[in-house]
Each structure stands twice: as C-alpha cells, then as structure tokens.
Amino acid sequence: MFKLKSVIRENIAKLTPYSSARDEFNGKGIFLDANENPFGELNRYPDPYQTTLKKKLSKLKGISAEKIFIGNGSDEVIDLAFRIFCTPGNDKALTFSPTYGMYDVSAAINDIELLKIPLTSYFQIDEKLLKPFLKDLSLKIIFICSPNNPSGNLLKRSTIENILANFNGIVIVDEAYIDFCKDDTCLNLLANYPNLIVCQTFSKAYGLAAARVGIGYASEEIVQLFNKVKPPYNVSELNQKAAIEALDNSEAYEENLNIILSERKKLATALEELKIVLKVYPSNANFLLVETINADVIYKDLVSQKIITRNRNNLVNNCIRISVGTPSENKKLLQALKNINL
Numbered sequence: 001m002f003k004l005k006s007v008i009r010e011n012i013a014k015l016t017p018y019s020s021a022r023d024e025f026n027g028k029g030i031f032l033d034a035n036e037n038p039f040g041e042l043n044r045y046p047d048p049y050q051t052t053l054k055k056k057l058s059k060l061k062g063i064s065a066e067k068i069f070i071g072n073g074s075d076e077v078i079d080l081a082f083r084i085f086c087t088p089g090n091d092k093a094l095t096f097s098p099t100y101g102m103y104d105v106s107a108a109i110n111d112i113e114l115l116k117i118p119l120t121s122y123f124q125i126d127e128k129l130l131k132p133f134l135k136d137l138s139l140k141i142i143f144i145c146s147p148n149n150p151s152g153n154l155l156k157r158s159t160i161e162n163i164l165a166n167f168n169g170i171v172i173v174d175e176a177y178i179d180f181c182k183d184d185t186c187l188n189l190l191a192n193y194p195n196l197i198v199c200q201t202f203s204k205a206y207g208l209a210a211a212r213v214g215i216g217y218a219s220e221e222i223v224q225l226f227n228k229v230k231p232p233y234n235v236s237e238l239n240q241k242a243a244i245e246a247l248d249n250s251e252a253y254e255e256n257l258n259i260i261l262s263e264r265k266k267l268a269t270a271l272e273e274l275k276i277v278l279k280v281y282p283s284n285a286n287f288l289l290v291e292t293i294n295a296d297v298i299y300k301d302l303v304s305q306k307i308i309t310r311n312r313n314n315l316v317n318n319c320i321r322i323s324v325g326t327p328s329e330n331k332k333l334l335q336a337l338k339n340i341n342l
C-alpha cells in the first residue's frame with residue numbers, strides 16, 4: 001500500500017516552512033510588514049498561494065483548490081518533486097524513453113539516478129519490463145509523459161492505472177499536451193490514487209510559454225508538501241494575471257486550439273506525400289514526429305532556410321519533431337522541405 005509518510009525525505013518532513021509576512025493577514029489594510037516600497041504598481045509581493053488562479057482552475061477542472069499547486073512552469077513542479085521525495089545520492093526515479101529531456105536534467109541536478117525503460121515500437125509502456133523495478137524501495141518517482149514528447153501519442157490508461165495500483169511511490173503523469181486531447185486526462189484518477197500527481201501547463205495550448213505557469217494536481221497532503229518547499233513567491237503577479245486572463249478568454253483559446261488541430265491534420269497529410277519523409281507518427285499533441293531519410297541533413301538544410309525544427313535523431317532514428325505553426329508557417333515549412341534535394 002502507498003504511504004505518503006514513507007516516501008517523504010526526512011529533512012522535508014521535519015522542515016519548518018518560511019512564513020511570509022502576508023500569511024497572517026490578507027484582507028485590505030495598511031501594509032507595513034514586508035519592507036515593500038509603498039509607491040509603484042508592482043510594488044507588492046504577489047499572492048504566494050495564487051488563490052484567484054486556483055479558484056478559476058478549480059471551477060474549470062472540477063477539482064478542489066486545495067488539490068492544486070501552481071509552479072513557475074511545470075519544470076518547477078518536477079524539480080520540487082525530486083526535492084521532496086528523493087534523497088540525493090541515494091534514491092532513484094524512472095522514465096520511459098524516448099521522452100522529455102527535463103526529467104534527466106532535473107534528476108542530475110538533484111543527484112538522483114534516473115532509470116530508463118524503453119517504450120515499445122508503438123511508444124507504449126512494456127509492463128513486463130517495468131515489473132521488476134516496482135518493488136525497489138529506493139525508486140521513489142515514476143514519470144509518465146502522456147501525450148509523450150517527442151512521440152506525440154497518449155500512453156494507455158489501463159497501463160497507467162496498473163502502475164498507480166502496484167507502485168508504492170509517486171507517479172507523475174505529465175500532461176503538458178493534454179489540452180489537445182482533453183477527454184484523455186488522468187485527472188479523474190486523482191480520487192482513487194493518493195500517489196498520483198498530474199502536471200499540466202499554460203505553456204502549450206494556452207500560449208503562455210513566456211509567462212512560466214505550470215500546474216500540479218494531487219492530494220491535499222502532497223500539495224501541502226509542495227507549498228512547504230517552494231520559494232514563497234514562486235509565481236509572479238504578472239504571471240498569475242496572464243494565466244487568469246488566458247482562462248477568462250476561453251474563446252481565443254478554443255479558436256487557436258481548433259486551428260492547431262486542423263493544421264496538424266493538413267500538415268501530416270502533406271508531409272506524408274514528400275519523398276524525403278518515410279513516416280509521420282500519429283499525434284495527440286501540437287507537434288508531429290516525422291521519420292525522414294536523413295534527419296541530420298534535413299534539419300541543417302531547414303536551418304539554412306531559417307526554419308528551426310527539433311532534430312530527434314539521437315532519440316528516434318532519423319526523426320525530426322515539428323511543432324504545428326500558423327497556416328502560413330506550415331506552408332513555408334512544406335515549401336522548404338520541397339526545396340531539399342537528397
């Protein structure tokens with residue numbers, strides 16, 4: 001059985017968190033407590049718990065605000081998870097490769113060994129390969145990226161549930177791209193699995209990569225741990241406002257989302273017709289993984305035509321990952337690919 005107490009680092013369990021000046025009083029008043037400048041517009045520290053933003057998310061997702069953590073990008077959620085659950089130099093985490101590179105970097109920064117289990121040729125989890133690792137007591141976190149980056153596909157829900165049920169550590173499902181396939185979210189598993197953390201972000205479908213706002217959904221107990229360890233004012237006032245505005249402007253969000261989805265379909269069809277393209281993998285996200293006849297050469301040629309894609313040859317043989325752009329950007333990409341003679 002999963003016991004939260006047994007996966008928290010001792011020093012974190014014992015930690016007395018920083019108490020900010022505003023913790024005791026947050027109504028209207030004369031604030032002479034935080035050594036702020038009384039003049040200006042951004043002179044006050046922001047709400048450390050992002051109450052307004054959480055209320056809106058809570059309503060939108062049907063999840064209580066106490067189960068929501070806001071990070072400075074989901075990269076902060078990932079880093080905090082390492083710091084809360086993994087003792088440096090001792091514990092391990094696990095990912096399924098190929099996947100998002102930040103798990104690797106964040107694990108290395110925290111001196112945590114990251115185990116990597118290869119996905120199948122259909123980019124699904126091989127449960128037989130995973131099984132022997134589930135009983136390793138030093139394994140504290142399993143990362144599941146779904147839809148997966150760079151392959152673009154959703155991972156099977158039944159597999160995710162099996163892992164949640166059979167692993168006594170933390171399972172982080174990274175849903176950075178879930179807005180492009182909303183019905184497949186694992187958020188509704190939160191009620192059944194106290195070891196689940198679902199990460200989402202404003203960086204992709206909400207178009208706010210510059211603002212750095214990420215979300216972690218988890219049990220109240222886990223969210224309290226994150227609150228305890230995070231820097232007190234981790235999400236700036238400007239970033240909170242940007243996220244709130246994006247949620248209020250749902251029309252623009254839907255409109256852009258629909259354009260991206262219809263462009264993805266057009267782009268996939270057009271790419272498949274090119275001689276230098278061998279395969280376009282099915283995508284549930286806002287990018288396509290494209291197998292080519294020579295990724296290194298094609299990638300460089302595109303750069304010389306001032307079109308930057310992501311060369312994933314090191315992860316998936318001869319593959320390039322292409323984000324879906326605006327209709328005119330996608331047209332230019334296709335023309336540039338047609339210009340390449342191989």
Ligand SMILES: *Cc1c(COP(=O)(O)O)cnc(C)c1O
Pocket residue numbers: 072073074075076100145149174176200201202203204209212213214
């Ligand atoms: C883009 C991306 C993120 C987003 O990270 P932010 O820090 O929220 O910008 C998270 N996970 C994956 C797999 C991604 O591809």
